[in-house]
Amino acid sequence: MKSLRYILPLLAFLILAGFLARGLNLDPREVPSPLIGKPAPSFALTRLDDPAATFKRDDMLGKVWMLNVWASWCVACREEHPLLVEFSKRGLVPIYGLNYKDKRPDGQGWLARFGNPYNASLFDDDGRVGIDFGVYGVPETFIIDKQGVIRLKHIGPLTPDVIRERIEPMLSKLNA
Amino acid sequence: MIPEIGHFALWLALGVALMLSVMPMLGATRGRADWMALARPAATLQFVLVAFAFGCLVAAFVGNDFSVLYVASNSNTSLPTQYRVAAVWGGHEGSMLLWLLMLTGWAFAVARFSKHLPGPVLARILSVMGVLSVGFLLFLLLTSNPFDRLANPPLDGRDLNPLLQDPGMVFHPPMLYMGYVGLSVAFSFAVAALIGGNLDTTWARWTRPWTTVAWIFLTIGIAMGSGWAYYELGWGGWWFWDPVENASFMPWLVATALIHSLAVTEKRGSFKSWTVLLAILAFSLSLLGTFLVRSGVLSSVHAFATDPRRGLFILGFLVFVIGASLALYAWRAPKVGLGARFEWVSRETFLLANNVLLMAACGAVLLGTLYPLLLDALGMGKLSVGPPYFDTVFVPLMTPLIFLIGIGPLARWKQAELPQLARRLRWAFGAALVVAVLTNWWRGHLGIVSTLGLMMAFWIVAALATDLADRLRPNGIVKTSLWHRAGLIPRAMIGMMVAHLGIAVFIFGVTMVKSGEIERDVKMAVGDTTEVLGYTFTFRGVQALMGPNYRASQGTLDVTRDGKAVITLHPEKRIFPVAGATMTEAAIDTGFTRDLYVSLGEPIDNGAAWIVRVYVKPFISWIWGGCLMMAFGGFLAATDRRYRAKVRQTQGADVKVAA
Numbered sequence: 001m002k003s004l005r006y007i008l009p010l011l012a013f014l015i016l017a018g019f020l021a022r023g024l025n026l027d028p029r030e031v032p033s034p035l036i037g038k039p040a041p042s043f044a045l046t047r048l049d050d051p052a053a054t055f056k057r058d059d060m061l062g063k064v065w066m067l068n069v070w071a072s073w074c075v076a077c078r079e080e081h082p083l084l085v086e087f088s089k090r091g092l093v094p095i096y097g098l099n100y101k102d103k104r105p106d107g108q109g110w111l112a113r114f115g116n117p118y119n120a121s122l123f124d125d126d127g128r129v130g131i132d133f134g135v136y137g138v139p140e141t142f143i144i145d146k147q148g149v150i151r152l153k154h155i156g157p158l159t160p161d162v163i164r165e166r167i168e169p170m171l172s173k174l175n176a
Numbered sequence: 177m178i179p180e181i182g183h184f185a186l187w188l189a190l191g192v193a194l195m196l197s198v199m200p201m202l203g204a205t206r207g208r209a210d211w212m213a214l215a216r217p218a219a220t221l222q223f224v225l226v227a228f229a230f231g232c233l234v235a236a237f238v239g240n241d242f243s244v245l246y247v248a249s250n251s252n253t254s255l256p257t258q259y260r261v262a263a264v265w266g267g268h269e270g271s272m273l274l275w276l277l278m279l280t281g282w283a284f285a286v287a288r289f290s291k292h293l294p295g296p297v298l299a300r301i302l303s304v305m306g307v308l309s310v311g312f313l314l315f316l317l318l319t320s321n322p323f324d325r326l327a328n329p330p331l332d333g334r335d336l337n338p339l340l341q342d343p344g345m346v347f348h349p350p351m352l353y354m355g356y357v358g359l360s361v362a363f364s365f366a367v368a369a370l371i372g373g374n375l376d377t378t379w380a381r382w383t384r385p386w387t388t389v390a391w392i393f394l395t396i397g398i399a400m401g402s403g404w405a406y407y408e409l410g411w412g413g414w415w416f417w418d419p420v421e422n423a424s425f426m427p428w429l430v431a432t433a434l435i436h437s438l439a440v441t442e443k444r445g446s447f448k449s450w451t452v453l454l455a456i457l458a459f460s461l462s463l464l465g466t467f468l469v470r471s472g473v474l475s476s477v478h479a480f481a482t483d484p485r486r487g488l489f490i491l492g493f494l495v496f497v498i499g500a501s502l503a504l505y506a507w508r509a510p511k512v513g514l515g516a517r518f519e520w521v522s523r524e525t526f527l528l529a530n531n532v533l534l535m536a537a538c539g540a541v542l543l544g545t546l547y548p549l550l551l552d553a554l555g556m557g558k559l560s561v562g563p564p565y566f567d568t569v570f571v572p573l574m575t576p577l578i579f580l581i582g583i584g585p586l587a588r589w590k591q592a593e594l595p596q597l598a599r600r601l602r603w604a605f606g607a608a609l610v611v612a613v614l615t616n617w618w619r620g621h622l623g624i625v626s627t628l629g630l631m632m633a634f635w636i637v638a639a640l641a642t643d644l645a646d647r648l649r650p651n652g653i654v655k656t657s658l659w660h661r662a663g664l665i666p667r668a669m670i671g672m673m674v675a676h677l678g679i680a681v682f683i684f685g686v687t688m689v690k691s692g693e694i695e696r697d698v699k700m701a702v703g704d705t706t707e708v709l710g711y712t713f714t715f716r717g718v719q720a721l722m723g724p725n726y727r728a729s730q731g732t733l734d735v736t737r738d739g740k741a742v743i744t745l746h747p748e749k750r751i752f753p754v755a756g757a758t759m760t761e762a763a764i765d766t767g768f769t770r771d772l773y774v775s776l777g778e779p780i781d782n783g784a785a786w787i788v789r790v791y792v793k794p795f796i797s798w799i800w801g802g803c804l805m806m807a808f809g810g811f812l813a814a815t816d817r818r819y820r821a822k823v824r825q826t827q828g829a830d831v832k833v834a835a
Binding site for chain 1: 416449453456457460467491494495498499502503505506509510546550562563564695697777778787789
């Protein structure tokens with residue numbers, strides 16, 4: 001059975017190819033989240049622009065708001081960013097950023113450069129809060145209702161379609 | 177008419193490639209010399225046809241033939257001519273045609289320069305390369321025809337992606353593809369040897385220079401891509417662990433392992449089956465990279481083709497080529513044998529450790545690149561793991577590898593003495609440690625990570641110096657001059673030293689940049705100044721400017737140091753109306769010990785002031801300098817006279833067999 005190990009590369013590759021084939025047939029944006037319908041995890045973080053100011057989950061109780069996870073090292077965030085800036089100008093919902101595993105000057109520089117769509121960004125340098133929110137990666141977007149319950153989660157960059165077909169209907173439902 | 181002729185040439189090339197992939201292979205199996213003899217002319221003809229088709233596409237671009245869909249999507253009348261040529265590979269269809277041109281070009285080179293190979297071996301190699309051409313020709317003709325016409329041609333084209341309108345982009349893709357596709361030669365040699373069952377040290381000797389040349393192109397290609405990202409993306413970074421960067425980095429890691437493993441196989445006959453596997457994997461990863469980039473399974477700034485049909489085709493081809501070669505490996509490799517034995521402490525062992533570490537690094541990059549895809553396939557979501565992951569896994573894997581770079585070249589083949597090695601290298605180790613600490617102390621930067629980084633760089637230099645000193649020391653038997661002794665060092669050995677020194681330069685650059693760079697985003701009105709690392713930047717305002725196909729706001733910043741003028745920098749913000757994009761053109765003063773990097777952010781207060789990014793990056797040009805040294809070392813090794821001398825020897829042997 002010594003020759004068995006020579007088959008291993010082939011087996012490993014076939015498994016990989018199976019995943020790749022599956023990957024071709026997936027819509028990478030459509031993912032259910034176990035957190036939907038559950039209360040948002042509680043947190044208290046400092047603001048990106050002001051290490052002295054803290055921001056807690058309960059500060060937002062009574063309001064519908066949007067949490068967008070981003071980082072200056074994230075290429076996909078840069079793709080999403082102009083859309084988010086446009087969206088924020090329409091003033092449909094307060095947008096808060098979760099600056100995930102980043103450095104303060106990097107994050108601030110990024111906003112100065114590409115525009116700041118956020119009412120405030122919360123600084124999550126060790127990614128602890130991101131983990132509580134079940135963040136797989138960056139960017140991700142959550143919508144949280146007046147009772148502090150997560151109602152929508154979008155994984156990956158926002159697109160005009162997502163905003164039109166998922167975010168806007170959800171916002172008008174929650175604000176009704 | 178020209179596009180139709182080009183299209184037709186591709187169909188003809190497909191016919192030739194089909195013939196090339198079948199006849200010589202059959203000829204080698206059945207001992208038909210006339211069938212085998214078809215291999216070289218067919219490889220030549222295939223290259224000529226594809227080159228002709230490529231020329232037709234270039235002509236369509238230069239002549240602004242917007243009735244061709246691909247030209248209309250990627251060019252514009254106001255685009256300068258050199259970029260119209262580069263626009264040929266600015267989109268999906270054209271870059272695949274470029275890939276094909278490289279592939280047939282390599283096959284042509286093998287046909288041209290490998291006349292000394294035994295007939296059946298050369299026939300099999302070229303047949304395997306023919307199979308690869310068939311795959312890519314079918315891909316091009318069935319899913320991505322660059323010559324498709326438009327029924328209603330537009331008056332003007334949609335313009336080339338402004339990110340790609342840059343001198344670096346003119347050369348970066350061809351270099352990278354030369355490297356990617358060049359690995360197909362090592363792959364074909366390996367598959368041909370597995371089919372023919374003649375996997376021996378001559379096989380390794382034939383494969384080595386081809387692999388090294390492909391590796392040189394890959395090294396330069398990656399370095400150019402990184403340099404492009406540095407000055408074109410305008411955020412001052414030079415490596416982002418983007419899936420497309422990873423796609424080129426993984427074959428590089430495997431090719432590096434392959435180069436070292438081939439050395440063992442050639443010199444000592446060991447690691448044969450492992451070397452063959454590496455040769456297959458290196459090219460497989462090139463193909464996988466193509467799949468990842470072209471199919472759009474990973475979202476990335478680079479993925480400009482997102483057509484499921486294309487993804488499916490490449491995946492099918494991938495499964496066929498990689499699956500068949502690995503199956504062949506599973507079937508034939510067990511009979512290869514183990515080769516010469518070696519002790520636990522020997523150069524073989526060190527090189528084996530080098531291979532294991534490089535493959536582990538490649539595996540880590542592969543995992544980080546595919547992890548999002550795997551999770552997605554398992555229904556668990558989509559993410560990008562980003563630099564935090566890669567930095568965490570990569571540095572611990574590279575540290576022991578760097579340590580081995582110092583030891584390996586000093587160890588003897590077959591059996592080395594550990595105490596003797598330690599004795600020879602203890603000074604190098606001590607010197608590296610002391611100099612690293614002193615350097616950091618002198619610049620007031622006593623971080624553990626940066627000291628370790630510097631120490632790795634100095635360790636390589638010190639170990640190289642030890643090695644060189646031993647080689648130059650008189651042996652006491654015959655009196656020789658220093659020059660004479662230096663002349664005795666084989667060119668390939670010098671190549672290795674230069675390449676390793678390149679790694680030291682690279683690590684030094686990375687460490688200095690990571691630990692010493694200062695980045696500042698400041699709001700500046702006319703006359704405002706900011707000071708970074710002793711340099712004073714004075715903002716002189718912004719004026720409007722017209723380019724051939726863009727409008728620009730050009731800023732002016734005077735840089736002074738200790739009151740003396742250093743340079744005036746002109747960063748730009750360019751707006752490309754046709755492509756509808758805004759580009760940041762950073763202004764960089766490149767220096768030996770530091771780069772001054774300035775880019776314009778957004779205007780604020782109605783243009784009364786601007787956000788300006790001001791960076792001082794110590795020793796950043798050493799990063800690319802190190803890469804170029806590695807490539808140059810590879811060049812020295814590939815042109816070692818041994819290969820030229822061996823050519824004649826092998827020809828002599830053939831004659832004897834024939835007689």
